Amino acid sequence: MVLKAVNMIRSIVQGVVSEGDLAVDATAGNGHDTLFLASLVGDSGLIYAFDNQQRALDITRERLRAHRLEQRVKLICDGHERMDKYVTDRVKAVVFNLGYLPGGDHGKTTLPGTTLTAVEKSLDLLLPGGICAIAVYRGHGEGQREDALLREYLTSLDPRIYISVWAEATNQRNNPPLVWLVQKKRGTCPTNYYRIIL
Numbered sequence: 001m002v003l004k005a006v007n008m009i010r011s012i013v014q015g016v017v018s019e020g021d022l023a024v025d026a027t028a029g030n031g032h033d034t035l036f037l038a039s040l041v042g043d044s045g046l047i048y049a050f051d052n053q054q055r056a057l058d059i060t061r062e063r064l065r066a067h068r069l070e071q072r073v074k075l076i077c078d079g080h081e082r083m084d085k086y087v088t089d090r091v092k093a094v095v096f097n098l099g100y101l102p103g104g105d106h107g108k109t110t111l112p113g114t115t116l117t118a119v120e121k122s123l124d125l126l127l128p129g130g131i132c133a134i135a136v137y138r139g140h141g142e143g144q145r146e147d148a149l150l151r152e153y154l155t156s157l158d159p160r161i162y163i164s165v166w167a168e169a170t171n172q173r174n175n176p177p178l179v180w181l182v183q184k185k186r187g188t189c190p191t192n193y194y195r196i197i198l
């Protein structure tokens with residue numbers, strides 16, 4: 001395995017997601033991560049794949065079709081910050097690959113405020129043992145702001161409920177992506193329940 005962001009995320013996620021699970025691709029883009037998640041959940045599982053660009057979802061649909069995995073994925077053309085409107089059951093994993101569509105309009109990128117809202121909602125949706133994985137690209141302005149906001153939020157998560165880890169290449173040039181992995185601890189109650197009893 002080459003030690004790069006997407007591979008680190010996949011190797012962790014595949015240890016958590018299995019046949020029959022629900023998972024979310026919060027940024028479908030060109031569909032590589034959606035396809036990967038769909039390959040893990042089998043015919044009895046389901047992936048919710050979000051992108052706010054129809055073009056990205058069309059590319060993702062074609063990729064899934066080519067692998068005959070289309071029926072395992074619900075494609076949703078809306079912002080991931082509204083994911084709780086579509087995903088009501090708890091999920092094993094949520095994957096974010098932030099930034100803009102490779103080969104597309106670089107102006108149509110993920111944005112700090114909506115990314116933070118989506119990450120907060122993702123953590124609420126996780127099952128105990130579930131993982132939220134985020135690749136942050138710091139080579140552009142919005143990516144740097146996402147990095148600052150996520151760092152502040154993810155380092156201050158309640159340690160009784162989450163384990164939050166980051167990984168970054170320390171000797172590579174040109175702003176290599178940063179990976180965040182957040183796991184909801186096993187044996188914890190859903191976060192909303194904590195909010196009520198604390």
Ligand SMILES: C[S@@+](CC[C@H](N)C(=O)[O-])C[C@H]1O[C@@H](n2cnc3c(N)ncnc32)[C@H](O)[C@@H]1O
Binds near residue numbers: 029101
């Ligand atoms: C780096 S790409 C994702 C790459 C993708 N995971 C893949 O495997 O090809 C980021 C995507 O996030 C999408 N995006 C931007 N803002 C979004 C939002 N608020 N909700 C959902 N998707 C968004 C962009 O349209 C773009 O397609």
